[in-house]
Amino acid sequence: MPAALPLTQPDAALAACCSPVTAGIVSDEAATTLARMFKALGDPTRVKLLSLIAASAGGEACVCDLTDPAGLSQPTISHHMKVLADAGLITREQRGKWAYFSLAPQVLGSLAGALTPTAG
């Protein structure tokens, strides 16, 4: 059974635009926004880092927490964190020497919603 795909503007707070459209052709602007987020996720290291943040105590992690489980250097992890943060998928909070990263559940939820097939 074919299904319609609600490829919607993923995050009103980011894009200041558009109610969800549950099945329709996305605008060029929405396609660009969505593709930017998907592209940030299109790297196995970043998928893994996202899951490591999700699994961390309190749902947040600093780069210092991630070097061991990821097996990567701090500069490498910082680079990937910047890509994820620039795409709006994680948030960053400076606390003393370290920045702590958390998932952005609303953005991730909206992105998931854009992929969720609906009855066509």
Added chain:
Amino acid sequence: MPAALPLTQPDAALAACCSPVTAGIVSDEAATTLARMFKALGDPTRVKLLSLIAASAGGEACVCDLTDPAGLSQPTISHHMKVLADAGLITREQRGKWAYFSLAPQVLGSLAGALTPTAG
């Protein structure tokens, strides 16, 4: 409130692996599979084409249906269709001269599930 992210193996049929894990660290293999799918979506043209297929009558479209709304040549669309099909996001059915493409709702649903935040 931080949320845990069920970055799970997205499609058992594709990967022959793993029950969903609702919050945990993804394996390297699962991260690679997920990243490959996200990478295929990391292009505005492919996001748009996916939504055009979803919005097509019967939930399927041939390349010939997509040239006008996408404003692209048939070879360009065929290239993008191949990337989406190779990632498992759409399926292809040859009918006479033309191949018809449909969304793969289970794969898309699983990918959405991998992004859906759960209470941490």
